[in-house]
Amino acid sequence: MDWCRYRFRSVWDLAAPPGAVYAVLERAEEYPSWWRQVREVTPVDERTATTRLRSLVPYDLCVTARESRRDPAGLVLEAALSGDLEGWARWTLFGHRGGTRAVYEQAVEVRKPLMRRLAVPGRPVFRANHALMMSSGRRGLRRRLDEGSRTGRAVEERRFG
Numbered sequence: 001m002d003w004c005r006y007r008f009r010s011v012w013d014l015a016a017p018p019g020a021v022y023a024v025l026e027r028a029e030e031y032p033s034w035w036r037q038v039r040e041v042t043p044v045d046e047r048t049a050t051t052r053l054r055s056l057v058p059y060d061l062c063v064t065a066r067e068s069r070r071d072p073a074g075l076v077l078e079a080a081l082s083g084d085l086e087g088w089a090r091w092t093l094f095g096h097r098g099g100t101r102a103v104y105e106q107a108v109e110v111r112k113p114l115m116r117r118l119a120v121p122g123r124p125v126f127r128a129n130h131a132l133m134m135s136s137g138r139r140g141l142r143r144r145l146d147e148g149s150r151t152g153r154a155v156e157e158r159r160f161g
Contacts, residue, residue: 003119004110006126012102016145018075018093019069021100024144025077025091028068034140037133050083055133057125061112084112086152102141104134 002115014021024030028049031038039060047067054060061084068088069078075093087108094101110116115126 002109003123004116006106006108006110006130008104008130008134010104010138011142012104012138013065013096013099014102014142014145015099016149018023018095019099020148021093021102021141022072022075022077024141024148025093025102026072027063029056030153035137036140037136047049053133055128055129057129059112059114081108084115086111 003030005094023035028051029041029043031041031051037053037055038051039054040050042050044050044064049065051063051065052060055142063083063085065079065081067078068080069076069090071077076090078088078090081087083088085108089104089106089108092103092105094103110119110126115122
């Protein structure tokens with residue numbers, strides 16, 4: 001087993017329709033406004049951004065994400081990752097029970113030297129750190145979608161009320 005390789009899968013059930021969820025997830029530059037652990041996203045070009053991440057473990061991960069798939073019809077967003085993490089990450093959305101099931105998958109190899117040195121003893125901590133980050137992201141996305149639906153309703157009420 002390569003202790004520096006990780007595969008993650010998170011499933012988020014959200015009350016909003018898939019199109020609304022996709023619209024938020026495709027705007028990675030806005031992630032820091034609703035996902036606490038995504039500290040900074042800096043666009044490099046139309047398909048690439050650098051991202052600084054920090055969760056419970058007190059160090060930053062710097063990752064360059066290059067869009068490899070953007071499929072609004074299929075509700076899939078995928079990026080190739082390089083930097084402190086190398087691999088890929090993907091969002092796949094499905095209509096589910098009147099809302100959306102968002103599936104996040106990631107396969108990465110840790111490149112950050114400190115994490116590589118601590119690969120064996122730190123693995124449970126790194127996995128827990130990721131789980132906390134994803135839990136926070138789910139809460140933040142739910143709040144963002146709630147705000148969007150309230151704003152949309154208020155606009156409709158002003159327009160037609």
